[in-house]
Amino acid sequence: MTLGIDEGSRIGVVxxxxxxxxxxxxxxxxRLEPxxxxxTTRRGLTIGMLDQRDVLPEGSxxxxxxxxxxxxxxxxxDARIRDVISGLATDIPWEARVEDLSGGQRRRVALATLLVGDWDVLFLDEPTNHLDVEGVAWLAQHLKRRWSTNSGALVVVTHDRWFLDEVSTDTWEVHDGIVEPFEGGYAAYVLQRVERDRMASASESKRQNLMRKELAWLRRGAPARSTKPKFRIDAANELIANEPPVRDAVQLSQMATARLGKDVVDLVEVGVSFGDKRVLQGVEWRIAPGERTGVLGVNGAGKSTLLKVVTGVIAPTEGRVKQGKTVKFAILDQQLADLHEVAHxxxxxxxxxxxTSYVTAGKEMTPGQLLERLGFTSAQLQTPIKDLSGGQKRRLQFLLILLNEPNVLILDEPTNDLDTDMLAAMEDLLDGWPGTLLVVSHDRYLLERVTDQQYAVLDGRFRHLPGGVDQYLQLRKQATDHQGGATDRPTAVQGAQSSVAASAAASGLSGAEKRNAEKELGSIDRKLAKSAGERESLLAQFATFDQSDFDGLAALQARLTTLDHKTAELEVRWLELSELLA
Incomplete structure (x- = not known):
């Protein structure tokens, strides 16, 4: 097997x-000898790698x-360091020791420690673990602007399909001891795999049909992705010409109403407080039979509290909750508690x-067939549950829930330990599931794939998002800009600002002068981020510009020089303000 990573490569591994x-x-x-x-590597090549172990020196x-x-x-x-700290570490105490951090904080510190370095090639193994929707979006943008178009290289392993499609220009599929390359990101990979599977043997028919369905959703349900330059739209349309929509919404709604009646759960002016801390307020949510809703929000926003109110685990301190008489809840969570008592x-x-049977999308299947569909082999049926991998346990838990036939299913971060094929298989089963589905996840692709609408918990309130995840990210950005970075995900550099806050009194500034200086500091951060984006755009234009157009090249160079001068002035002013406040 011969593989190569070239300058400018952006490779996603699935x-x-x-x-x-x-x-x-x-x-x-x-790190490992074959x-x-x-x-072989080029002389002087610098390589940075994030693995899944997060080994950080104790005491640091x-x-x-x-x-x-x-x-x-x-x-x-340093603009890069400020960007990395702002994107990954602003809510982590600057002086905290490694041993006092949570698993998620350790992961983000390990990623930040790597990204502040200057590397020719970055290898990232599951970098989106422990990142929320905003963190994943930030990381994608950081990697896209980290190098100019034809420099640097990136190889990333992740099950986050939105992230793969956002950062990858090529995809490598590892299977059966080989690595098979595909041109383009995840959407283009799905198209080429459908084409490959169509020509394969009949034993691949099930896999082919599943990928064909995935392709149909990518083309019909996510047009922004399918317009990637290397995603061949005509070929995709031909392959899915006879493929029905991924879900028959009308039929599923009718079936859900028959199982649930008209009443599921109504939350009316609900509020929840723990002592003096108000977590939720004024929540109005009338959950309908067959509803498929994704719930977004930063960690600690109150998503879990909201779901516990829906299921009756927590009683609201304000308002009222009404549950339908036939409601039967099931929760697929991260704890795998349902399997503990049968572990042996x-x-x-x-x-x-x-x-003995289960009906999905109008087809009757045995539990064994469902297990096969979720990637279990015949030999694994004899395996004690305690000996299964994390992903196998998650799939078994999902199957047991389906066989128990709940009519309201809650998925709480269900994508952990699952690869892209298993996620597609899970989504396929959910497409034929006739009940109400509530999903909390940082996996943007999953949210958009299995739900029909999204809501967000923002400042304790429950808000509908007609514009989906993009609208949520925009609202979060507006909140950050409006507060000058003083949200639960600040955008200014935490380390510098913490020292600013600690020593402002010693600077001799009045309260008003201090506030104005801090406000200007936050404004300069945003301007520097904008300048970095403009510079990347200009460099990209250079790469595609007609090299014989000397006047045009001179004009581009003049714009780049002007921008660099302005950036340098902003950085000098940033340092002046930092020293003044400190």
């Missing part, structure tokens, strides 16, 4: 869990890990106590 994606990354990054063949502080022993004026004047039993014994 494949089933256990097929060798992480091993491939380690070999390419030089049994056969050789790996967040600040020392991210910026090292650099003086504050040095790192605070074999998979087929546990399944054998369930229903």
């Amino acid at each position: 494949g089933r869990n256990g097929d060798g994606k992480s091993t491939l990354m380690s070999v390419l990054a030089g 049994d056969d063949g050789r790996v 502080t967040v600040g020392s890990l991210i910026v090292g022993d650099r003086d504050e004026h040095e790192w605070a004047g 039993e074999r998979v087929n014994d546990v399944i054998g106590r369930q229903r």
